[in-house]
Amino acid sequence: MLRSLLRLVFFISAVFIGAAQAFGQDPQYSQYYAAPLYLNPAMAGGELTGRVGFNYRNQWPSIDAQFTTFSAFYDTYLPDYNSGIGVHVMQDTEGAAKLRSTSVSLMYSYELKLGENSYFRPGFQAGYIRREIGFYENLVFANNINDADPFGDLINFPTDIPGLGDPVGMLSLSVGGLFFTQNLWAGFSAHHVNQPNQSFIDGLSPLPMKLSFHGGYRIDLGEGTMRSDFTHMRRQRSLTPTVNYKRQGPFEQLDLGAYLYLEPIVFGLWYRGVPYRPIENQSNRDAVVMMVGVNLLSGLNIGYSFDYTISQLGIQTGGAHEISVSWTLPNSYQGKPSRRDTILPCPKF
Numbered sequence: 001m002l003r004s005l006l007r008l009v010f011f012i013s014a015v016f017i018g019a020a021q022a023f024g025q026d027p028q029y030s031q032y033y034a035a036p037l038y039l040n041p042a043m044a045g046g047e048l049t050g051r052v053g054f055n056y057r058n059q060w061p062s063i064d065a066q067f068t069t070f071s072a073f074y075d076t077y078l079p080d081y082n083s084g085i086g087v088h089v090m091q092d093t094e095g096a097a098k099l100r101s102t103s104v105s106l107m108y109s110y111e112l113k114l115g116e117n118s119y120f121r122p123g124f125q126a127g128y129i130r131r132e133i134g135f136y137e138n139l140v141f142a143n144n145i146n147d148a149d150p151f152g153d154l155i156n157f158p159t160d161i162p163g164l165g166d167p168v169g170m171l172s173l174s175v176g177g178l179f180f181t182q183n184l185w186a187g188f189s190a191h192h193v194n195q196p197n198q199s200f201i202d203g204l205s206p207l208p209m210k211l212s213f214h215g216g217y218r219i220d221l222g223e224g225t226m227r228s229d230f231t232h233m234r235r236q237r238s239l240t241p242t243v244n245y246k247r248q249g250p251f252e253q254l255d256l257g258a259y260l261y262l263e264p265i266v267f268g269l270w271y272r273g274v275p276y277r278p279i280e281n282q283s284n285r286d287a288v289v290m291m292v293g294v295n296l297l298s299g300l301n302i303g304y305s306f307d308y309t310i311s312q313l314g315i316q317t318g319g320a321h322e323i324s325v326s327w328t329l330p331n332s333y334q335g336k337p338s339r340r341d342t343i344l345p346c347p348k349f
Contacts, residue, residue, distance in 0.1 A: 025208075025248050025249070025251055026191065026210055027067065027090070027092045027094075027101075028253075029057060029069070029322065030057070030255075030287075030289045030307055030322050031291060031303050031305050031322055031324045032244055032255070033242075033347045033348060033349055034053065034055060034324035035055045035073070035324070036053075036073075036075075037073045037075055037086045037088040037107060038055075038073070038088055039212065039214065039244075040176040040177075040187050040188075041086075041107035041123035041125035041174055041176045041189065042109045042121040042176040042178040042187060042189070043084075043109070043121075043187075043344075043346075044085055044107045044108065044109045045075050045076055045077035045109055046075075046084060046109075046121070046178075046344045046346075047075075047077070048077045048340070049328060049329055049331040050074070050075070050076040050328075051074070051075050051076070051326060051327070051328050051329060052326065052327055052329070053073050053074075053324065053325065054070075054071070054324070054326070055069070055071045055072075055323070055324050056068075056069070056323045056324075057069040057070075057320060057321070059307070059319075059320040060317040060318055060320065061317075061321070063316075067092070067093070067094050067095065068092070068093050069090065069091070069092040069093075071089060071090035071091075072090075075087075076329075082110060082111045083108065083111070084108070084109040084110075084111070084121070084123075085106075086107045087107075088103075088104075088105045088107070088127075089105075090102070090103050091103075099132075099133050100131070100132050100133075101129060101130070102129070102130045102131075103129045103172075105125050105128075105172075105174075106126055106127070107123060107126075108123065108125075109121045109122065109123035109178075110122055111340075114179075117181050117182050117342045118179070118180070118342075119179070119180055119181075119340065120177065120178070120179045121179075121180075122175070122176070122177050123175065123176040124173075124175055125173070125191075126171070126172075126173055126174075127172045127173075127174070128170070128172075129170050129171075129172055129196070129198075130167055130168070131167060131168045131169075131198060131200075132167040132168070133200060166200070168197075168198055168200055170196035170197065170198060172191065172192045172194065172207070173192070174189065174190060174192065175190050175193060176189035176190070180342070180344055180345060180346075181342065181345075182342050182345065183217055183218040183345050184217050184218075185215055185216060185345055185346055186215035187212075187214050188212065189210075189212045189214075190210070190211055190212075191209065191210040191212075192207050193209055195207055195208065195209055209248070210246065210248040211246070212244065213244075213245045214242070215243055216242035216243065216345070216346070216347075218238050218239075218240045218345045219240065221237040221238055222237060223235065223236070223237065224237045224263060227297075235263035235264075236261065236263045237263065239258060240258060240259045240260075240261065240345070240347055241257070242256075242257060242270070242347065243255065252277065253273065253284075254272070254274050255270055255271070255272050256270055256272075257269050257289065258270065259347045259349065261295075261347075263295065264294050265292070265294055266291070266292070266293040266294070266303070266347070266348075267291065267292055268289070268290070268347075269288075269290055269291070270288075270289050271287075271288055271289075272288075272307075273285030273287075273311075285310055286307075286310070287310055287320070288307075289306070289307050289308075290305065290308070291303060291304065291305035291306075291349055292304060292305075293324075293348075295348060299328035299329065300325075300326075300327050301348045302323075302325050303323070303324040303325075303348075303349040304321075304323055306320070306321060306322075307319045307320035324349060
């Protein structure tokens with residue numbers, strides 16, 4: 001009994017240490033608008049046509065406790081129903097303990113016209129999350145070490161705790177909303193509103209609800225040079241300040257910055273952290289994020305960003321690298337009256 005209790009204690013400690021910063025938290029993207037369905041289910045179908053995208057993030061690559069996240073999504077718009085639908089798939093590996101999460105989510109949104117150029121979109125999401133720790137491959141406990149040969153083979157692999165180390169599956173329900181005009185948008189999302197149980201052992205460990213409030217305003221900087229095509233139009237130029245506030249459990253973060261669009265190139269710079277609210281007497285600051293991307297008239301968007309770590313971990317962690325690729329498909333409803341002329345002003349990165 002005592003040995004079983006020790007195994008439980010060491011197991012819980014290993015999980016918390018191996019995923020210290022992400023304890024009870026979802027993965028995050030610096031290019032959060034390049035992962036629109038992950039940010040807010042109300043963004044499903046927001047382009048009024050089909051869209052496919054991929055996101056990859058490698059955080060702290062220089063240390064063993066790195067975090068890697070890959071996701072893919074597809075969404076489209078159903079004009080006969082004023083509705084958007086989408087699917088999002090993600091896999092995330094956290095920390096030295098290799099805590100792996102795989103999720104598949106389906107989402108639905110409905111578009112309401114409030115005024116001449118103003119709209120509101122409520123959204124709903126249902127997802128399945130599977131988590132596994134690689135109990136026997138990635139974790140070492142005190143009673144696994146041979147006192148006579150500490151650096152030799154491990155011993156005493158646990159077999160007397162039923163279910164210990166088995167994967168955990170859970171259903172997650174989420175909601176969101178998005179208001180926008182020609183140049184302004186403001187949205188909110190609440191993920192895991194049912195707070196499913198994520199415990200690997202008998203007991204209750206609710207996955208905390210994640211709240212996000214995001215918005216911005218696009219400032220027109222006037223027209224640029226002529227495009228090198230047959231449209232006889234000038235290149236667009238704009239500055240878009242944005243904000244994204246996130247809270248999950250006791251943790252909160254604020255992304256504050258701006259995008260500069262000089263068609264077809266986009267530059268981004270923002271700060272992540274909440275310096276006025278420390279956590280356990282430690283400064284709550286994370287990174288300065290720098291981004292560059294390209295928006296092509298074909299609908300292809302490619303972005304790269306780097307997080308320069310300014311927390312106490314320092315840049316020796318290797319920061320974080322992030323790549324996003326998305327493609328807005330040609331409109332299959334050409335020739336039909338458009339439901340709206342207002343373009344969703346959110347950045348694509």
